[in-house]
Every structure is written in structure tokens, then in C-alpha cells.
Amino acid sequence: MKVLVVGGGGREHALVWKIRQSPRVREVYCAPGNAGIAREATCVNIGAEDITGLRDFAREKGIDLTVVGPEAPLNAGIADLFQEAGLRIFGPSRAAAEIEGSKVLAKEIMAKYGIPTADYAVFDRPDRAAAYIKQKGAPCVVKADGLAAGKGVIVAMDEQAALDAVCSIMVDRIFGSAGDRVVVEECLTGEEVSILAFTDGYNVVPMVSSQDHKRVFDGDQGPNTGGMGAYAPAPVYSPEVHRRTVEEILVPIVRALDAEGRTYRGVIYAGLMVTPKGPKVLEFNARFGDPEAQPVLTLLDTDLVEIMEAVLENRLDRVEIRWKKQASVCVVLASGGYPGSYEKGKVIRGLDQIPEGVVVFHAGTAQKDGETVTAGGRVLGVTALGPDIPAAIEAAYAAAGKISFEGMHYRRDIGKKALKHLSG
Structure with a gap:
């Protein structure tokens, strides 16, 4: 092939x-x-x-x-x-992928089919969004309707931050036409988890759970990024949370999209908040997550091409999908200044010193004069397997420590949330 x-x-x-x-x-x-x-x-x-x-x-x-x-x-x-x-x-088709392309459409479908998510309101005028925020108060979440490279969601802890978010998205147009409309929704509390699933439009097979780290700095501080690291599996995703996710979210959204004439084939990604009342949807994506794909795919034991062909031929239920009984951690090495402005062309050192069992996935890199140089905000994803999460964390950070480039920045707490579940 x-x-x-x-x-x-x-x-x-x-x-x-x-x-x-x-x-x-x-x-x-x-x-x-x-x-x-x-x-x-x-x-x-x-x-x-x-x-x-x-x-x-x-x-x-x-x-x-x-x-x-x-x-x-x-x-x-x-x-x-x-x-x-x-x-x-x-x-997925264009119509099916709109579950990610329009936050408004996603919320409307969830509301129509009773899929658990945060309460929300939609606005196409900044003054009306501002009036709603003043009425409801904070904290709240302000989302650009369209695609914004994973950065179109602003969690506002106070009213002024929410009003500033509306202004940035709808008036300053920091995300362009993606900000023609905004969704203002309640701020859910709990712990986030990412669930990716294969689907052929009818059968739904979840992958191993993972957890992304969106904020740029340790302790979930600073602005949202495309993702500073991820690990799998996520201990917060208990067997009971899994059961409810499949029964209340994954199967219903695939059935709903089919009923709406948007039959979905491919990978569907549910970004969830595990709340005291159970899992609720923060967002749907129409593809593998980044960086979640890195730890998830390193744990996949089945031929990925075999799974993809089964999806295309509507026979996903006839493929046995197996996962390694291990853990995987991905630490993203980013350019200084990311997710804001950053310089490119910085020579990357240490890629020849990575130990066996660690894979360094390139994100924003290029070749220049025989050297590997930086060419993006997220530069590398250092991904390590281990018998458990603590071992995978240790291996990933040991390998990350061997790599260097001018201005390099990475979070030092990827996977830390998992440890409190494991120690408890």
C-alpha cells in the first residue's frame, strides 16, 4: 500500500x-x-x-x-x-467535521439529543454577549465559534476577563472570522480528560484515555496553547466514568450525527470534564488530538491501517483493538514566547542522545544547512513508555533534559495530576 x-x-x-x-x-x-x-x-x-x-x-x-x-x-x-x-x-466528511468547525452547532446538537454539557448562550453581537456576562457573572468560558488552532477558548475567572475575551474575539478579531459568533458557557469544575474513539458511523470503539495540558506554564497557569504535553491512560477516567462516557456521550453523538445527515467515519475526540455529576462535554474534535495522539498511538498494539480500513468498510466491530499494558507520557518542548510571538531557526541539539524506548516526535522543525532547526511554536514531543505513569514521567523528562535549543521552554509537571490519583 x-x-x-x-x-x-x-x-x-x-x-x-x-x-x-x-x-x-x-x-x-x-x-x-x-x-x-x-x-x-x-x-x-x-x-x-x-x-x-x-x-x-x-x-x-x-x-x-x-x-x-x-x-x-x-x-x-x-x-x-x-x-x-x-x-x-x-x-469525516465536511458535514460531520462541523462538530468541531462550529462550537455553536456542537452545542445545539448536544442540547437537542440530551448529551451532557455546560449550559450556554450564543451571540453574534459583542454588546449582547457583554450584557449576558454582566447579568450572569463569572467565572465563565468564552469560545470563538469557528476553528482557532486550539486557542479559541478563554476561561475567564472574573467578569472583566470575560468582557475582554468578547472584545478580543468579536471586536479585535484575534481569530478572524472564527469570532463572528461566540459561545458563552458555564465554567465546569472537575478534572479534564480526552477520549478519542474510532467510529465507522455506527460502531464506536474508544481508545485508551489521555489528559492534555493546555496552559503554557506549570500548575495550569498562563494562556492556552495547542497543548504542552499529555499522558495516557488517565486515572481520573475510572470504569464508571468510562461506562457513562460511552453510554451518554460517544454512542449518542455518533447516532445524533447520523440522524442529522452527518454520518461520521473516522476518529472523534471528546474533550470531557469529569464533574461531581459525571462526565460532561467541553468540546468535540473531528480528528486525533495533538499532543494526545502521541502517547495514545505509542500504546496502540493493533495495526492502525487495519483499523482505518475497517472504519472505511463499516466493519469496525470485527476488528480486535489491543492496547499495551503500559503508560505513556509526552512532554512538548516549545519555542520561547509561545503561544505568543517566537523566533524560528534555532539549532536543536541532543537528538542523537535519546535512549531506547523514547520517541521524539517532531512538530515544528525544519532542515537548514544540515542542521535540524526550530520552525514552529511547539517544536518536539518527547514521548516515553513505562510500566506505569511515574516511570514514564521519569523517562520522558530524562530524555527532554538531553535536548536543547535557544529559548526552549517546557512544563515540568506533565502527568502530575495522575500521581495524586495513584497515591490515593
């Missing part, structure tokens, strides 16, 4: 790494890829959002399966375009 992976970040490197392990795969291409991916696949200079260029390349090269990493091409309709051309592609 020839496989094309769309995207160029850490998630896509993890996908390439896992897909290459399939005995059925002969060649892997990645568009556009990065310096790390280039060591494992043929990188193609086509942007992830150039969906017609990607279609033409897949036709020309006789690609047997295309796997989409990021959300933007899915929301632009890449799956529909490929299917019309008779090309096999793993990822």
Missing part, C-alpha cells in the same frame, strides 16, 4: 511512525511534513489546506489510503473531494 498523511506536526509524525509499522504499507508520503517526518516518509511540498493539490497528488501517485491529521482540511471538505475522485481517505 501507498499511504499519504496530511499535515506537518507532532500528531502527523506519530501517525507516520505508527502507519510505517504496518506490514501492509510499502510507501508513506506526508504533506507537508517536517524534519523528523522526512526521516520516515517522503515529504511533499503541498500545504495541508491545499485540498485540490493533495487530491491531484494522490491520483498521480496512486495513493491507496490518505490519512488526515489537522482539522482545517477536514472542515474544508477534503474527505468529500477525495471520495468524489474515487480515492480512499480516513477522516
